[in-house]
Amino acid sequence: MLVLNEMITDEEIRELDDKYSSWGDTVHYSKNPKIFATCEGSYIYDSNDTPYLDLQMMYSSCNFGYKNKRITNAVIHQMNTLPQLTPKFLHRYKALLSKKMADLIEERFNEKGRMHFNVGGAQATEDAIKIVRNYTKRNGFFAFQGGYHGRTIGATALTSSFRYRERYGHFADRANFVPFPYCFRCPYGMKCENCNHFCIKQFARNFESEYKAIYDPKTNECEFKAFIAEPILGTGGYIEAPSWYFKELKEILDAYDIMLVVDEVQMGMYRTGKLWAIENYNVVPDVMTFAKSITNGMNPLSGLWAKEKYIAPDVFTPGSAHSTYCTNPIGIRAAHEVISIVEEEQNDFEREIPRKSAKFMEGLNFLKNKYACIGDVGGIGFALRIELTQNDGFTPNRKLCDAIQEEGLKGDLNYKGKRCGLVLNNGGFYKNIVTLVPQLYITDEQIDMAIELLDQLFSRLTR
Numbered sequence: 382m383l384v385l386n387e388m389i390t391d392e393e394i395r396e397l398d399d400k401y402s403s404w405g406d407t408v409h410y411s412k413n414p415k416i417f418a419t420c421e422g423s424y425i426y427d428s429n430d431t432p433y434l435d436l437q438m439m440y441s442s443c444n445f446g447y448k449n450k451r452i453t454n455a456v457i458h459q460m461n462t463l464p465q466l467t468p469k470f471l472h473r474y475k476a477l478l479s480k481k482m483a484d485l486i487e488e489r490f491n492e493k494g495r496m497h498f499n500v501g502g503a504q505a506t507e508d509a510i511k512i513v514r515n516y517t518k519r520n521g522f523f524a525f526q527g528g529y530h531g532r533t534i535g536a537t538a539l540t541s542s543f544r545y546r547e548r549y550g551h552f553a554d555r556a557n558f559v560p561f562p563y564c565f566r567c568p569y570g571m572k573c574e575n576c577n578h579f580c581i582k583q584f585a586r587n588f589e590s591e592y593k594a595i596y597d598p599k600t601n602e603c604e605f606k607a608f609i610a611e612p613i614l615g616t617g618g619y620i621e622a623p624s625w626y627f628k629e630l631k632e633i634l635d636a637y638d639i640m641l642v643v644d645e646v647q648m649g650m651y652r653t654g655k656l657w658a659i660e661n662y663n664v665v666p667d668v669m670t671f672a673k674s675i676t677n678g679m680n681p682l683s684g685l686w687a688k689e690k691y692i693a694p695d696v697f698t699p700g701s702a703h704s705t706y707c708t709n710p711i712g713i714r715a716a717h718e719v720i721s722i723v724e725e726e727q728n729d730f731e732r733e734i735p736r737k738s739a740k741f742m743e744g745l746n747f748l749k750n751k752y753a754c755i756g757d758v759g760g761i762g763f764a765l766r767i768e769l770t771q772n773d774g775f776t777p778n779r780k781l782c783d784a785i786q787e788e789g790l791k792g793d794l795n796y797k798g799k800r801c802g803l804v805l806n807n808g809g810f811y812k813n814i815v816t817l818v819p820q821l822y823i824t825d826e827q828i829d830m831a832i833e834l835l836d837q838l839f840s841r842l843t844r
């Protein structure tokens with residue numbers, strides 16, 4: 382038992398937080414936030430040491446498992462050598478990390494570029510906005526309905542939910558939001574078997590006439606000079622675009638000189654079985670942001686890669702973007718270790734993630750056949766989803782989605798005679814999608830356990 386538990390109960394922790402912390406963060410979405418004490422591998426443990434199989438992994442920040450020993454040891458070494466440094470000075474791991482990442486990206490995209498670091502996904506979005514504005518001298522972005530890019534003011538302007546802007550004044554730079562190709566619920570009411578790529582054709586029609594309000598055919602200038610896109614919607618419900626979508630989108634963007642900024646904050650770092658989710662679509666971005674699992678959820682670090690012409694030293698000049706913490710040695714060292722793991726294990730990831738993903742999907746299809754409230758299952762790699770519906774297989778069922786998460790957190794499920802819990806997250810346009818985000822090293826047995834625990838939850842809640 383932790384020493385902490387001898388001094389303070391879970392109830393007292395909640396009371397203190399209610400009284401002394403802002404309720405503006407997301408903890409207070411819940412009246413009774415769950416408290417956890419320790420973690421290891423695929424599990425987090427409550428104060429009674431009950432294990433909870435975690436299928437959200439800090440919103441996809443811990444792809445390499447909780448308390449990954451290699452990363453922890455690298456961070457401890459950094460703590461004991463150079464834990465702090467003013468960002469105007471260099472330290473070896475910053476340069477090494479830049480080289481390793483730029484090389485890995487060049488291998489995949491056959492493009493030279495540079496790395497720029499900051500802390501947090503939203504800040505990476507902010508820096509991407511700066512790269513675009515600096516190069517194009519325009520503010521306008523396209524973004525997806527259902528997209529999420531962070532909650533700073535600039536990132537909020539590119540995030541579709543009005544809920545995040547509602548109380549903060551007028552957003553002059555609010556993006557032009559484009560429907561995401563969510564085929565199960567096609568925004569145009571089409572069926573993918575015979576849609577003939579209707580959504581991308583609709584996007585192309587924006588450039589037919591000046592009266593479509595975004596483009597001047599006389600000058601070939603578009604008011605929106607970049608499109609920020611998650612290749613697979615994260616917060617939007619782990620929804621993948623059809624295989625042809627991004628190639629066709631990029632052709633249109635290139636024709637009108639519009640940059641593609643890919644947000645890999647949630648789907649990068651092998652979440653989809655590829656280092657970057659956009660690789661699934663054979664498209665090369667102009668700018669690409671990353672965060673979360675770049676440090677495996679340790680000391681924050683985020684950043685972006687941009688093609689050389691957008692980020693060359695004479696274009697993105699010294700001091701263009703900065704935070705006191707932007708090259709903090711502990712975050713950089715954690716990221717350096719993560720990238721070393723990627724270099725060494727990339728072949729294993731590329732073989733094992735699709736295999737285990739297929740096993741997981743088999744279990745999800747078994748559940749779909751068993752429970753009428755599962756309208757759809759899908760995803761790529763370890764970015765999987767269960768879409769919960771009424772028994773008609775289509776009408777979104779948010780209530781069940783909320784209930785299943787709460788039930789999993791009770792910690793009273795049973796696996797092979799042992800008490801345990803299940804940690805799930807939800808997303809989607811109707812908040813009715815259970816998103817499944819295991820660590821990349823999840824074992825075959827833990828996948829069986831996940832399906833068994835989901836089965837127990839569905840059978841409890843749909844009886």
Ligand SMILES: Cc1ncc(COP(=O)(O)O)c(C=O)c1O
Pocket residue numbers: 440501502503504506529530531532611615616644645646647648672673
């Ligand atoms: C796709 C995407 N972009 C940006 C962000 C913002 O990252 P952060 O929460 O670190 O600011 C998130 C966070 O969930 C995200 O999923």
